Amino acid sequence: MKCSECPLGAFAIYSPTFLKSPSTLCEARRDVLNVRAQQLILRSGEAPEFVYTLYSGWAYRFIQFPDGRKQISGFLIPGDTIALESLFPSENLQFSVRALTDVVLCVFETRFMQEILLATQEQRRVVAATAFSYMAETERRMATIGRRRAIGRIARLALDLDARLRLRGLVNDDGVEFPLKLDHLANALGLTQAHVSRTMIRLKQRKLLETRRNHMRILDRRALEIVADEE
């Protein structure tokens, strides 16, 4: 695969550099890695050696508790950097990342990526904006989990994912790719799988969204937003 033809380069964290000179990224890229669904990509407690970006497939970032429970703190979609934390030599990771589907990763030399991302004003701005936007999303999800009931939590997550996927152009016939199982939703939203099932059925009955196979479609965005804000 040539970086110069990458359809995601314009959305990645290195987009300013990519748009100016795609070949720079090819030089920084060490490898392209295939990872099977369910495999760990980053392990809590370690310090990642490379910077990875997601070329295809989904992954999720999660915190594992001693008793086996887990909380998914975010989903990663094509174009996302696996963990901005890996860019800087600070502490070890406090979370893990697991492939949700089969995944293809681009592997970059950390040192090289640091240089690219700090090189220009514009690049630094994009890095900061990406970090703050992830921060904002995490805070909003915390608020949703803390203060909304099941139906509002699911509505909000559906809207957020839909928006992000659309920005990346990952749309098919008026809906988006959607490999999440009830279990993922449950672990991301502080609910149980059984309860997510019941609640999804309510959302479908109210004609707010539908899911089939690996696909989700929002049927009434306005109404769904009201549910997310008020229920």
Next chain:
Amino acid sequence: MKCSECPLGAFAIYSPTFLKSPSTLCEARRDVLNVRAQQLILRSGEAPEFVYTLYSGWAYRFIQFPDGRKQISGFLIPGDTIALESLFPSENLQFSVRALTDVVLCVFETRFMQEILLATQEQRRVVAATAFSYMAETERRMATIGRRRAIGRIARLALDLDARLRLRGLVNDDGVEFPLKLDHLANALGLTQAHVSRTMIRLKQRKLLETRRNHMRILDRRALEIVADEE
């Protein structure tokens, strides 16, 4: 107040610069602001004009819902920067910050602070580390809210705050300053004030911690950690 004598400079985000040349900060400082308890410091939707750091008192960062509920996403203690987001000209804020007690703020020229914080490798490292550490704390709190019951959530918050306050030296006779009311705990942990009250009483009965006036003391740290991890 002279910056050179500031006891918090060594803990602030500009600590490398401060330790080398305290006067640099005096030059960047525009003002010292007194803010009363309950006043808003930053408003959601706006773009802050200056960079503020907390010289004394506590504040909290929160998201307000249309229906009046709110979620506190973090507490700010002396030495903290009010919002790293204000450093970079990205989008508008998605959260607000309110003074929890009477507060004294140092007000810095944004442009000047940017220069200081990007000037050296060491400064950039500290900025990144601060951002990632706040990120990690937010993710861990999300996990706690999503996957722990009331007693574990309170235990975890008490431990986290205690640790942060101790790092800053804000300790008095084996306990820490603690101006939080039940309502703040409730809004930070996704609970109601009534339920926090009942749960705190259980923690006190089990001799894990005590609170009087504006003060909290952890009586059995080991046991409290077990509660935070497993209950």
Next chain:
DNA sequence: CGCTTCTTTGAGTTTGATCAACAATGGTGG
């Protein structure tokens, strides 16, 4: 001392968890 702000407590209700079984779905290989 009186007022305001916080905390405690109670009764009744609701949401969501738990445990468990069963149904549907989508591959896979024969």
Next chain:
DNA sequence: CCACCATTGTTGATCAAACTCAAAGAAGCG
């Protein structure tokens, strides 16, 4: 193309944690 298997989703019964609403106490402050 069908039978089989693994995975995922649905459903029911029961229970517990936490919420709501409300009122009474306690504590702190001027």
